[in-house]
Amino acid sequence: MSKLIQADFNGQTMHFTADAWFNATDAAEKYGKRPVDWLSQDGTREYIATLADMLKCEPGSLLKTKRGNNGGTWMHPKLAVAFSRWLDTRLAIWCDMQIDGLIRGHAGVGDWQSARIEAASRFRGVCDMLNLSRQADGKTTARHHYSNEALLINEVLTGSRAPLVRNSLSKVDLRLLELLEAQDMVLLGRSTTYEERKQALQSFAQAQRQRLAIPLRVA
Secondary structure: OOOEEEEEEOOEEEEEEOOOOEEHHHHHHOOOOOHHHHHOOHHHHHHHHHHHHHHOOOHHHHEEEEOOOOOEEEEOHHHHHHHHHHHOHHHHHHHHHHHHHHHHHOOOHHHHHHHHHHHHHHHHHHHHHHHHHHHHOOOOOOHHHHHHHHHHHHHHHHOOOOOOOHHHOOHHHHHHHHHHHHHHHHHHHOOOOHHHHHHHHHHHHHHHHHHHOOOOOOO
8 A cells, every 4th residue: 555645525534545546434434334335236336347347457456455554445546436426426526636636646756756855955945044034033043943834834735733744745735835835935035924924825825726726635
């Protein structure tokens, strides 16, 4: 199983892999249902057989079962939307958008690595700008000032102040992270307050998500 990605749907956490497989068990539990009930339907069996035929694969290869943490039934991206539609129409549309973003965001390992390096490099610029901005105001910069700035960017990107596992981000989310870091440098250069930066970055992130077509929120 590749690295896991969490996405928020109406306040509920859904799980994908970086290659867009979907944790069906986790999603179904939130609706009081079980994947096995959908999989046992005649229409579902026909759908899976037809999909497997068109993909030139075995029907069983479209499903994976994992035990332990993040366990359950995981579904192939081409199967996940059909399953989600059984749970909720809006979830199905949202799920389709997430999968599309993940697939487009991982066009190549080399591209992802470049995006990862660029985002890390950009944050060093944020740290430099933070220090210079505080020096201009006659203030010293302590370690917690840098960590607070990182947590601010994490919160805007993912909705959580928890430490960000950057290796779990897709290429497009790394691009959004890079843009947020660049915008934060601009705001720091204007000597804006922490709360002003937070509000400005949230508005900026919303606009960039629409532009980049990445509704995914990663934690």
